Amino acid sequence: MTEIRLRNSMTRRVETLTPLKPEGGVRMYLCGPTVYDRAHLGNARPSILFDVLYRLLRYVSPENGWGAPVYVRNFTDVDDKINARAATEGRPIGEITAETTRWYLEDMAALGVLEPDHMPRATAYIPEMVAMIQTLLDEGHAYAAEGHVLFAVDSWRAHYGALSGRSVDDMIAGARVEVAPYKRNPMDFVLWKPSTDGEPAWPGPQVDGIEVSRGRPGWHIECSAMAKALLGETFDIHGGGNDLMFPHHENEIAQSCCANHTEQMAQIWLHNEMLQVEGKKMSKSLGNFFTVRDLLDQGVPGEVIRFVFLSTHYSKPMDWTARKAEEAEKTLRKWRAQTRGVTPGLLHPQIIDCLSDDLNTSGAIHELHQLSAAGDVTTLLASARLLGLMTEKLAGWEDVGPADGADLSRLDDLERNLFAMRARAKETKDFAPVDAMKSELMAAGVEVQMSKDGVVLKPTKEFDSDALLRITRQREKEV
RNA sequence: GGCGAGUUGGCGGAGUGGUUACGCAGCGGAUUGCAAAUCCGUGCACAUGAGUUCGAUUCUCAUACUCGCCUCCA
Known part of the structure; x- marks a missing residue:
């Protein structure tokens, strides 16, 4: 039996993981990306964190007598940012979400992240969301106003804020939320909103048998609905970046617990600290963000990125x-x-x-x-x-030299050449020509290793094929 | 203003109530014609103040500083 201990953001303590249904395996949910653009480097942190947890659970579960873990990571493919991008680029929404989803999977695969068991798309769960909203409306936890449906924070006032350690009163005191006139409480958040022409729209929930509006879900409800559909009303681990604790996870908890009549949504809440770049949070508003793909394109191997992430504990800020x-x-x-x-x-x-x-x-x-x-x-x-390192999938970057066949054969010739030169020099005690040659090779990005038995020339990252060709030609002239 | 996290050697980064990882860089050595690579060895730290304790870097409190959330964000 391997005891797994995790820091639970809800209790702020390290707790032993005990699956609610051991035979069904540990059930975990990670809030996945909203698919409107390339994943930036910070998006990789929770994915890698949960990937390591998933790998650990897969290894440990049989021995612990648990079923195989069930891991869900969603794609949020309905969101105003997506609509905005579609409008800007003049492309269909579905095309953008499909493309971005593919990018995400490619980029995560490059980091050695395994695919979860389920990767639900929000748009495939609209009826489940509407059903959940309907329950909240019917039971007085939500109300309709101007085509919107809002969650009534006051209907759950005593519990709201438990995860992030704040009370409704505290939050109102320092509120910076959008104060819409139709909100009963400024902290109330949107479950459903009306769509105008051209915006994606689905049949909405009803009040007194009349549809509130044709519209689309607000942010938050998709995770509650998909987690319920795939993992059940209460499951073991839920997580994401710690910037999601409030409001996203707080709101998920409120929706799920009220709609499902449960005490808790997840047993353990697992949040990673933020990634920083030059000591500052990487964020869109600061404009200091770059994508995983940017790094890969610059020649930083995915395995290297993964290693850097793993070298800092997830609960601490990490500077890239x-x-x-x-x-x-x-x-x-x-x-x-x-x-x-x-x-x-x-x-x-x-x-x-x-x-x-x-x-x-x-x-x-x-x-x-x-x-x-x-x-x-x-x-x-x-x-x-x-740890997902040194796998066959991630292999290849370390020995893919920039040298092609012609370069390698030139290097081969030069190895013999240099070895002979050195043998001569050892007798004449004049090493100047050998050193000159060595310098030229190093300048061309070739690593020179001389031992008793021979000479080894290895191309490095700075290898310059043209420079090597010049050296070879020069040698041929001299000989 | 409210809530939360953090402060370890030149840099990165674990961990611990008493012997304080490890990596990189540095230094010394082996090896080498010289290097490189490799191997061996080695110096350097626990933000500040107070408290608890036989003893604290580790526990408690305070102070300072840094960072995050409260607004789209992982």
């Missing part, structure tokens, strides 16, 4: 820096070289211990360093793979 990426790349290159052709062995127990202890990925990486230093490559490989 080029230097961290370089260090991670160096480490992974070394491990990849060490484990080339190796068959994975057994997992190191310490890895499980670290991950079970509130997903201490940084501690797990420490263990990997130990295994590497000890030369225990089979254990290193197996252990790294539980």
Whole structure:
């Protein structure tokens, strides 16, 4: 039995995970992206966090006598940002959401993120949302006003705010919410809103048998409806970035608990801290954000990005820096070289211990360093793979040299050439020509390794094919 | 203003009531014609003040600073 402990944002304590239905497996829900644009780097953090948790649960569940974990991550494909983008680009909404969804899956795959068991799209669950809104209306937790349906915070006043540690009164005191005249309480939030021509619209909920409006769901309700449909009214783990705690998750809890008559929506709330860039939160309004794809296109391997994320505990802010990426790349290159052709062995127990202890990925990486230093490559490989590192899928970046066949044959010739030159120099004691040649090669982005037995020339990232060609031509002239 | 998180060595980053990871960089050595790569060894820290304690970096309180949420955002 492996005890898994996670920090529950709701209680602000580290708690032992006990599945509500062990035989059905641990049920977890991660709030996925709104598909209107490329995922920025911050979007990757919860995905990687939940991916590690999912991998851990898949490994540990059989031994714990639990069923296989059930992991849901949604796509929110109905949202005003999507509508706005469609209008700007003059393209159909469906085209944009389909394209963005594909991008997201590609980008996450590049980071070694496994696909969840279910990836529901919000637009496929509109009837479930309307049903939930209908229940809230019928039972006095929601009201219709000017074609909107709003959740009445006062109907659940004693409970609202528990997750984020604030009371309704506190929030009203410092409220910066949109104060719409039709709201009974400024904290009330939209469950349903009317659509104008051209906006996506579905049949809405009713009051006294009359439809409130043809419209579309507000933000928040989609997660409540999809989680209920796929995981049930109460499940084990729910999470996302900590900026979702309020209002998104708070509102989900309010909707779900009121509509389902439950005490809690999820047992454990798991929130990751924000990603920062140069010490500031990456955000759209600050304009300092870049996408996962930007980094991949710049030649930062997905595995390197993943390693950088795993090296900081999820509950702490993480600064993305080029230097961290370089260090991670160096480490992974070394491990990849060490484990080339190796068959994975057994997992190191310490890895499980670290991950079970509130997903201490940084501690797990420490263990990997130990295994590497000890030369225990089979254990290193197996252990790294539980973290989603050193997998076959992510392989390839480390040895894809920029050199083509012609370059490699030139390097081959130069190796022999340089070895002969050095042998001569050892006798004449005049090493100047050898050193000159070496400098030229290094300038061309070639790593020069000389040992007793021979010379090895390896192209590096800075390899310059044209420069190599010049060196070869020069040599040919001289000879 | 309300709520929350954090402050560990040159940098990154774990963890612990008493021996304080690990990585990178540095330093010393082996190896090398010289390097590179590799290997071995090694120095350096726990924001500030007070309290609890035989003993605190670790617990408590206060102070300072940083960051986040309260508004689309993971």
